[in-house]
Amino acid sequence: MGYNRPEAKWLARDSMRGAYPHPMLVSLVYILMTSVLSTVIMNYVADPFQSAYYYLTHTDYGVEEILSAFFTPSQIMIILVMELLTNLYYWVVNYGYTSYCLRLSRREGPGYRNLLDGFYNIGRALAVNFLVSLFTVLWSLIGIVVYVAAVFLAVISGLTVLIILGAIFMAAWTIAVSYRYRLSVYFLLDHPEMGALEAIGHSKAAMRGHIMDLFVQDLSFLGWALLSVFTFGILGLWLNPYMGAAEANFYHWVVYGTFPGAPTGGWKAPYGDL
Numbered sequence: 001m002g003y004n005r006p007e008a009k010w011l012a013r014d015s016m017r018g019a020y021p022h023p024m025l026v027s028l029v030y031i032l033m034t035s036v037l038s039t040v041i042m043n044y045v046a047d048p049f050q051s052a053y054y055y056l057t058h059t060d061y062g063v064e065e066i067l068s069a070f071f072t073p074s075q076i077m078i079i080l081v082m083e084l085l086t087n088l089y090y091w092v093v094n095y096g097y098t099s100y101c102l103r104l105s106r107r108e109g110p111g112y113r114n115l116l117d118g119f120y121n122i123g124r125a126l127a128v129n130f131l132v133s134l135f136t137v138l139w140s141l142i143g144i145v146v147y148v149a150a151v152f153l154a155v156i157s158g159l160t161v162l163i164i165l166g167a168i169f170m171a172a173w174t175i176a177v178s179y180r181y182r183l184s185v186y187f188l189l190d191h192p193e194m195g196a197l198e199a200i201g202h203s204k205a206a207m208r209g210h211i212m213d214l215f216v217q218d219l220s221f222l223g224w225a226l227l228s229v230f231t232f233g234i235l236g237l238w239l240n241p242y243m244g245a246a247e248a249n250f251y252h253w254v255v256y257g258t259f260p261g262a263p264t265g266g267w268k269a270p271y272g273d274l
Contacts, residue, residue, distance in 0.1 A: 002213075003210065003213040003250070003253060003254075004253075005213070005216065005217050005220065007259065008217070008246050008249040008250055008253065008259060009217070009220070009242075009246050009249075011105070011245075011249055011259050011260075012105060012242055012243075012245035012246040012248075012249055013242060015104050015105050015106075015107055015245050016104065016238075016241060016242065016245065019104060019107075019109075020109070020111075021111055021112065023104060023238070023241035023242075023245075024237040024238050024241070025237075026100060026110075026111065026112060026115070026241065027236070027237045027238075027240040027241050028237050029112055029115060030093065030097045030100075030115055030240070031236075031237070031240075033093050033115065034089075034090055034093050034094070038086045038089070038090065052066050052067065088126060091118070091125060091126055091129035091130075092118035092119055092122055092125045092126065093115065093118055094118070094129075095117065095118030095121070095125035095128075095129070095185055096114055096115040096116055096117040096118040096119070097114075097115060097244065098185045098186070098189065098244065098248075099114045099117040099118070099189050100114040100115060100117075100241075100244070101241060101244030101245050101247070101248050102186060102189055102190075102248040102251070104241060104244070104245050104248070105245040105246075105248035105249050105252065105260050106248075106252075106260040107260075117189075121188070121192075124188055124195075124196060125185075125188075127195075127196035128184050128185060128188055128196040128199055128200065129185075131196050131197065131200060132181040132184055132200065135177075135181065135200070136174075136177055136178050136181065139177040140173070140174045140177055140178075142173060143169060143170035143171075143172075143173035143174050143177075144170060146166055146169050146170060146173070147166040147167060147169065147170040148166075149166070150162045150163055150165060150166025150167075150169075151163055151166060154166075175215065176211055179207060179211045179214060179215060180203065180204045180207050180211070181200055181203050181204070181207075182203065182207065182214060182247075183202070183203040183206050183207060183251050183254070183255075184196070184199045184200045184202075184203040185199070186203075186248070186251040186255075187199035187202045187203060190255075206251075206254045206255055207254070210250075210254055213250070214247070214250055217246060217247075217250060218243075221239065221242075221243050221246075224239050224242075225239065248260070
């Protein structure tokens with residue numbers, strides 16, 4: 001039997017019921033630790049951009065004068081360093097949130113402390129995220145090359161449809177490449193003895209033939225994500241652990257052949273086996 005997406009999502013919601021602390025509160029702390037903190041830091045660091053824009057639109061100073069005044073080499077270096085540190089910090093905290101969602105799906109009683117799991121394994125957390133980012137960028141170059149070639153042929157032949165086909169290929173290729181590595185962190189969480197490269201290798205093997213399953217599952221949350229915008233992000237506090245637990249269920253099914261945990265009440269597929 002193939003991957004049962006409705007059951008995986010139902011089990012994710014079931015694991016959230018009665019969980020303590022409430023997954024929405026853990027998600028709130030996670031957002032405060034990542035998005036809010038990074039926004040505050042980067043707004044402070046990126047202040048020269050706002051100042052330059054103000055002087056550009058409200059004064060008679062020339063563009064070169066404004067740029068030379070606000071964008072000194074030292075200021076640019078500070079911005080780049082802060083961007084790097086922010087990304088590294090996000091990788092570590094996201095590792096912890098993945099750990100929380102995996103344990104939530106298994107009904108192990110996770111809590112706020114699991115958000116710090118990345119700091120206890122900071123070397124592995126940084127290594128796996130760096131390598132995944134590097135491999136994704138490198139492999140994505142193939143899609144970019146194909147797209148550029150399609151544009152070149154379109155210019156020569158006058159067939160604009162080649163540009164569309166090239167863009168579709170580039171998007172599909174990039175998505176497929178990124179999805180190959182989606183399970184890397186889960187392998188590290190389940191196997192403390194495993195290194196980053198080994199975890200990535202296992203992720204690639206596990207995702208072979210299952211990329212579309214996870215892609216369709218991600219798409220199934222699109223409606224909730226759009227609705228979250230109209231709730232000023234409040235719905236996202238419920239959606240984030242829901243998506244995280246569903247992805248953890250996907251990982252468990254792909255690797256172990258079953259879904260984790262013991263559901264309360266049993267699963268009844270409304271449309272049969274999907």
